[in-house]
Amino acid sequence: MEASRQDPTAWICATCGTQHAPAAEPPAGCAICLDERQYVGAGGQRWTTLADLRERLRAEIRQEEPGLTGIGSTPSFAIGQRPLLARCPGGNVLWDCMALLDDEIEAAVRGRGGIDAIAISHPHYYSTMVEWARAFDAPIHLHAADRRWVMRPDPAVRFWDGERLDLLEGATLLRLGGHFAGGTVMHWAAGAEGRGALLSGDIVQVVADRSWVSFMRSYPNLIPLPVATVEEMVAKLEPWDFDRIYGAWFDRAVMDDAKAAVIRSAERYCRAIAEGFGE
Numbered sequence: 488m489e490a491s492r493q494d495p496t497a498w499i500c501a502t503c504g505t506q507h508a509p510a511a512e513p514p515a516g517c518a519i520c521l522d523e524r525q526y527v528g529a530g531g532q533r534w535t536t537l538a539d540l541r542e543r544l545r546a547e548i549r550q551e552e553p554g555l556t557g558i559g560s561t562p563s564f565a566i567g568q569r570p571l572l573a574r575c576p577g578g579n580v581l582w583d584c585m586a587l588l589d590d591e592i593e594a595a596v597r598g599r600g601g602i603d604a605i606a607i608s609h610p611h612y613y614s615t616m617v618e619w620a621r622a623f624d625a626p627i628h629l630h631a632a633d634r635r636w637v638m639r640p641d642p643a644v645r646f647w648d649g650e651r652l653d654l655l656e657g658a659t660l661l662r663l664g665g666h667f668a669g670g671t672v673m674h675w676a677a678g679a680e681g682r683g684a685l686l687s688g689d690i691v692q693v694v695a696d697r698s699w700v701s702f703m704r705s706y707p708n709l710i711p712l713p714v715a716t717v718e719e720m721v722a723k724l725e726p727w728d729f730d731r732i733y734g735a736w737f738d739r740a741v742m743d744d745a746k747a748a749v750i751r752s753a754e755r756y757c758r759a760i761a762e763g764f765g766e
């Protein structure tokens with residue numbers, strides 16, 4: 488077969504890190520960034536490619552705790568999240584995703600047993616999920632409520648409905664909503680030495696004070712969520728035991744007593760929205 492003069496490229500948005508379906512020319516815009524929860528950079532829409540990222544970025548691999556590996560890059564790229572590889576009795580889960588995937592990351596993941604399932608909290612972290620799925624021959628589990636935000640459709644993507652998915656033994660996906668309609672967290676039973684951990688992405692956001700969390704429709708644009716939504720999110724976590732929360736970035740974790748942190752943070756948030764603090 489004769490190769491076309493210009494092979495299609497799966498362009499990556501430089502602001503949010505989302506890879507789009509292959510095309511000869513970059514898309515006219517990035518729907519993820521045009522949404523009010525994100526933003527187009529002050530310099531306008533910019534695009535890059537995975538080949539370019541492999542030249543500019545280096546992998547950063549950190550052991551977060553036994554059975555949990557953080558995978559980031561230096562410098563960080565786009566939103567800067569670091570996915571987590573979580574070891575469970577039923578297999579390895581890649582929780583969330585990022586744009587860079589290079590030889591060092593592939594070797595680190597394979598050295599830990601590869602990936603049995605990919606699960607992503609919300610569309611801001613879909614990134615190059617299709618590249619990861621192909622490299623590790625793993626299905627991608629996304630909540631169906633966020634289906635319209637998939638910019639690179641692929642047979643590896645499997646949509647799930649409802650409030651809970653038993654992904655594999657030791658890993659449960661919970662739809663909390665909030666930031667996105669399909670906003671998902673993962674309960675990792677083996678986390679925190681067996682006391683349970685929540686891998687929360689942006690859905691339950693670990694904030695600067697590491698014993699608190701927050702909840703927003705948009706973090707960069709500071710758009711809050713209604714009281715009823717936050718109360719509903721916390722009610723969905725009530726049946727679950729977890730002592731630790733790993734947020735979206737390196738060093739964003741509530742290391743102890745995390746369930747109580749969620750409850751008191753939600754109370755503070757709802758009070759701030761509803762009545763304020765009187766000073």
Ligand SMILES: [Zn+2]
Nearest residue numbers: 500503517520
């Ligand atoms: Zn974008």
Ligand SMILES: [Zn+2]
Nearest residue numbers: 609611666689
């Ligand atoms: Zn987000």
